[in-house]
Amino acid sequence: MTSFKYFLKSGHGPTLFAAFLYFAFSCCIWVLNGAMAPFIGESFDLTPAQKGLMLSVPIIAGALMRFPLGVLSQYIGRKNATLVEMGLIAVAMLFGFFMVDSFNGLLAMGVLLGIAGASFGVALSLGAGWFPPQHKGLAMGLVGAGNVGTAVSVLVAPPLAQWLGWQSVYAVAACAILVPMLVMVMFAKEPPDVDTHAGLREHVACLFEKDGWVFSLIYGVTFGGFIGLTTFLPSYYYEQFGVSKVQAGQLTMLAAFMGAAVRVFGGWISDRWGGVNALTLVLMVVAAALGLVGLASSSLVVTTLLLVVCFAALGAGNGALFQLVPLRWPASTAVAGSMIGEIGALGGGLVPNAMGLSKQYLGSYAWGFVFFALLALIMLGVMRVMQVRWTRTWAEKGGRARMAADGVAAARA
Numbered sequence: 001m002t003s004f005k006y007f008l009k010s011g012h013g014p015t016l017f018a019a020f021l022y023f024a025f026s027c028c029i030w031v032l033n034g035a036m037a038p039f040i041g042e043s044f045d046l047t048p049a050q051k052g053l054m055l056s057v058p059i060i061a062g063a064l065m066r067f068p069l070g071v072l073s074q075y076i077g078r079k080n081a082t083l084v085e086m087g088l089i090a091v092a093m094l095f096g097f098f099m100v101d102s103f104n105g106l107l108a109m110g111v112l113l114g115i116a117g118a119s120f121g122v123a124l125s126l127g128a129g130w131f132p133p134q135h136k137g138l139a140m141g142l143v144g145a146g147n148v149g150t151a152v153s154v155l156v157a158p159p160l161a162q163w164l165g166w167q168s169v170y171a172v173a174a175c176a177i178l179v180p181m182l183v184m185v186m187f188a189k190e191p192p193d194v195d196t197h198a199g200l201r202e203h204v205a206c207l208f209e210k211d212g213w214v215f216s217l218i219y220g221v222t223f224g225g226f227i228g229l230t231t232f233l234p235s236y237y238y239e240q241f242g243v244s245k246v247q248a249g250q251l252t253m254l255a256a257f258m259g260a261a262v263r264v265f266g267g268w269i270s271d272r273w274g275g276v277n278a279l280t281l282v283l284m285v286v287a288a289a290l291g292l293v294g295l296a297s298s299s300l301v302v303t304t305l306l307l308v309v310c311f312a313a314l315g316a317g318n319g320a321l322f323q324l325v326p327l328r329w330p331a332s333t334a335v336a337g338s339m340i341g342e343i344g345a346l347g348g349g350l351v352p353n354a355m356g357l358s359k360q361y362l363g364s365y366a367w368g369f370v371f372f373a374l375l376a377l378i379m380l381g382v383m384r385v386m387q388v389r390w391t392r393t394w395a396e397k398g399g400r401a402r403m404a405a406d407g408v409a410a411a412r413a
Helices: 002-009 013-030 037-044 048-076 078-099 103-117 120-128 133-164 166-176 178-187 210-241 245-273 275-295 300-328 333-362 366-393 404-412
Strands: none
Touching: 002 133, 013 048, 013 078, 013 103, 013 120, 013 133, 013 166, 013 178, 037 048, 037 103, 037 133, 037 166, 037 210, 037 245, 048 078, 048 103, 048 120, 048 210, 048 333, 078 103, 078 120, 078 166, 078 178, 120 133, 120 333, 133 166, 133 210, 133 245, 133 300, 166 178, 210 245, 210 275, 210 300, 210 333, 210 366, 245 275, 245 300, 275 300, 275 366, 300 333, 333 366
């Protein structure tokens, strides 16, 4: 408890909380179509491939919107950027309530849901911006635990859809987003850790570096897997095991909640053990768990247990990777995080599509799980090759923060 109090005093707790709440509500809204997929699928009589497309659009749209929001935040401030985004989310939810009455309208709504998915890089940079390098992993883990919003969505949206109708859930979301907006206005302060007068070229430099692409691909497995599976699982449970629509959401919530909760642990352990070491274990567990899920498609209990383990590893991996980002790009964390989030989250868009195509053309979802297990192993190999240079240049052995950074931070204060 004493160490946690010391951690909070080293930064700005109210901003950390505001960033967490903003990200939690954004995640909740981002996966609404996935949470309500069994209801939507019945309304429009969708094929497995159509469901996959419908579920992937919000993820891909959110990924593509992250980088522009990150750039915007460098010029108007991260706090202001979050308020602009949440205002747009409220308008998007009203569109869903009044205008979605066809499959094409549903795809358009998916693009608008992507606005909520753009929040990630700015949320983490806003919350962690007040904290010194040796505590940024934990700070980002705490903000990133806003992923719990996905668990809330798959738990709450199905009962609301059953009670009010699935389109009415959009209206509820439009009202709910006002809560984090109010908290952001009242409690958050713009961090002093980024030079807002730096040129665009300096901010996007990570786009032209090999490390940026490696981080993005790893993130495509960890966060992409997390958001893609969270969006897909309500449909999977409903169709594969014949549970009710509400029960499908509850089972998905178990895994999604675990992934969100363990993200904090991933950031904390990476500060001490090193992000590279943590990611090594994460990718091994993810590959094993997803491969076994593909083989356990006849058992609801075994599948659920394996998915809980998989999501725990994915959550820890998200925290571990973003412990490394501020070490590699200390002066442009917001934009680097947005770029990595943009490209990495595209991996999440592959999940529902791959699952839908696997089911429709191969007769089983198993090959989709096996495909992503193989991706995890490939990225493990790439990271282990790259980490040799990382630990010689900007990180200590295993991916820990270089202690010399403390002296630099003190000199700038």
